[in-house]
Amino acid sequence: MLKIVTAVIGRDLKLAMRRQADIVSALFFFIIVVSLFPLGVGPEPDLLRKLAPGVLWVAALLATMLSLPRLFADDHRDGTLEQLALAPHPLGLVVTGKVIAHWLVSGLPLALIAPVLGIQFDLSADALLVLTGAILLGTPALSGIGAIGAALTLGLRGGGVLLSLLVLPLYIPVLIFGAGAVDATVTGLGGEGHLSLLAALTFASLGFAPWASAAALKIALE
């Protein structure tokens, strides 16, 4: 069971390494969007500190959205998805592997670069730490929920816009608790509660989303 998940992760990571432009462009999108705010708002540390959690999280959601349409589309176009569906394993395990691989190439880099970007907003060391933790904990949920949307819009024309309309509202809880954790740390309340809820969201979505996506993929393959 674990073998198929690791096989999918290995293959997807290898493919991502051959197509680095995709990873790099989403990462630079994140960096640029976040960096525009301090430039636009001006040097007001109090205001920037207040804005930081929301801006970083909204940018993270949008950067994740960028890579979602291709999650299944490439496999669908070249027929690999059919073969994956015909492998003697439940399709949900294959999707689990794809979601983990997607997180490794889209969510993880965001979490690693976020503390550097946070400095532009004059966040304290504590807040930067919580920010990194929150993005680490929350982005797997973004990949999981995103996979459902990507599977539902597979093969549709103009699926990209529909995907955003479908998925972004579902990202709201992650946004609220993710930004809330950093906010609470900045104001001195402590972000543990928010982080626990974020972890709960991630585990729930990683358990549920692959099977929902698999059901949607089967319909797309009919």
Add this chain to the structure above:
Amino acid sequence: MLEADNLECVRGERRLFAGLGFRLEAGELLYLQGKNGAGKTSLLRMLIGLLPPEAGEIRWRGKSIRTLADEFRADLCYLGHLNAIKEELTPLENLLAAARLADEALSEDEALDALEQVGLAGREDLACKYLSQGQKRRVALARLVKEKRPLWILDEPFVALDVAAVDWLAGIISGHLQRGGLAVMTTHQLVNIPAGKVRELRIA
């Protein structure tokens, strides 16, 4: 071994066929024939379980393929219109990745041997995007060389192949039938398969 009973296929508003049935035993090959749009590919997709039939049932070794699920798919090898190869990977990586994902044991030496047999020796380390259409098809067909699964379902396997490759593939399919395998395929060019019992089914 493989039985189809009273199958009905509806695509959109149109009924493509109804009351279709056949029985295929070990060592037999079924040629599906019919005009473009007659429903050949739809029938194949029903046989592999991706398209649920409107009515009727498909049985493998006496049990419905719906209840067998993973067990049925472990006996199945399907080759569709699409090559299912990744342009960024080399032929060798493609073959090994496909085997791993399908849970088949394939060593690197076996994979290299298969690629040599399909005439891709010397190109196993070249990304597939630099290969021609026919060569990509050969990468996809290389899977069949070491394939031990009993049921092969092939959708237009001879498309984009040159004469020598067509003969080679006919030989591979014969070998499979001789080992007691089953094959169902669609094709517009009738190719002589020397071994096994050949049956034909025409979808009107």
